[in-house]
C-alpha cells in the first residue's frame with residue numbers, strides 16, 4: 001500500500017481576505033517512489049524543506065514531483081528538486097527528455113485525466129490503508145468548493161471530472177485545503 005501525507009495544507013486568499021495563496025503540498029510514498037505533489041508557492045522554501053525533514057526526507061530523496069495542473073500556485077517551487085522526475089499531463093520528464101506515463105503508474109498509484117478547471121489537470125488515485133485517496137489539484141479547491149469555478153476552462157468537463165473523482169475515491173485532497181471524506 002502507498003502512503004500519503006499532507007506536508008503543507010493549502011489555502012486561498014478567500015480564507016483570510018489577505019492576498020495569500022498556496023496549493024496543498026502532499027507527499028506520496030510507494031515502494032521506491034518518493035513523490036511530492038504540487039510543490040506550491042511559499043513565503044519560504046525552507047517551510048517545505050522542514051516539512052520533508054519531519055518525514056526524515058531530504059530534497060535529494062524526492063525522486064518524482066507531480067504537477068496536478070499548470071497554474072503557478074501549484075508548481076512555483078519545482079526548481080527545488082533538480083534531480084527528481086516531473087510527472088505532469090503531457091508526460092514524465094527526466095531533465096529535458098519526456099516519456100509517456102502509464103495510467104497505472106505503480107501498483108497503488110493510478111493517474112487519471114481530470115480536465116475542466118484547467119485542460120492539463122490530472123488526478124492521482126492512491127491506494128492506502130485508509131482507502132483510495134484522490135489528489136486532485138483544483139478540481140476541488142476545498143470540500144465541494146467552489147460551487148462555480150470562475151477560473152474553469154470548461155465547466156462541463158469539470159463537472160464530469162468531479163463526478164469521476166467522487167465515484168472512485170474514499171478521500172479527497174483538494175487543491176487548497178486539508179483532506180476530506182467523500
Ligand SMILES: [Zn+2]
Nearest residue numbers: 069071117138
Ligand atoms: Zn488552479
